[in-house]
Amino acid sequence: MYAQPLYHTLYETFELVDELFDIGFHYHAAVTQLWAIIAVDFADSKVLPFSLVEYSSYVADAHTDFLQHYGDLIATRNISMEYFGEAIDQFSQATANFSSNLPSEDLAGSVLSTFLHTHT
Numbered sequence: 530m531y532a533q534p535l536y537h538t539l540y541e542t543f544e545l546v547d548e549l550f551d552i553g554f555h556y557h558a559a560v561t562q563l564w565a566i567i568a569v570d571f572a573d574s575k576v577l578p579f580s581l582v583e584y585s586s587y588v589a590d591a592h593t594d595f596l597q598h599y600g601d602l603i604a605t606r607n608i609s610m611e612y613f614g615e616a617i618d619q620f621s622q623a624t625a626n627f628s629s630n631l632p633s634e635d636l637a638g639s640v641l642s643t644f645l646h647t648h649t
Contacts, residue, residue, distance in 0.1 A: 576631065581624035589617050 551557055571577060596603075596610060603610060 580628075582628050585617070585621040585624040589621060592617050 546557075547554070592610075592614065600610075
């Protein structure tokens with residue numbers, strides 16, 4: 530691949546990509562195929578494969594790190610992080626509750642059809 534910094538400039542043209550960056554568009558084809566596989570996996574999932582519990586844990590850890598680095602500065606400015614901490618705790622409780630109730634949910638129908646059936 531060509532190593533000149535022309536990415537997203539006026540000089541990045543079809544010919545440049547075809548003749549220097551990705552001759553035959555093999556890299557473009559590979560990335561497109563990868564994204565297509567990911568899209569099909571997501572579309573076929575009744576629930577997206579995303580762990581809310583891990584996400585809430587990440588947010589709580591980021592909050593702790595943030596306070597360790599900037600807590601003194603925030604305190605000198607009379608800013609309270611109490612409500613943000615409470616919101617993180619509530620979010621963590623809600624995600625744990627959601628995750629524990631998820632296996633008992635009937636996921637036979639799609640989310641859209643269930644929504645339409647219960648709201649019409």
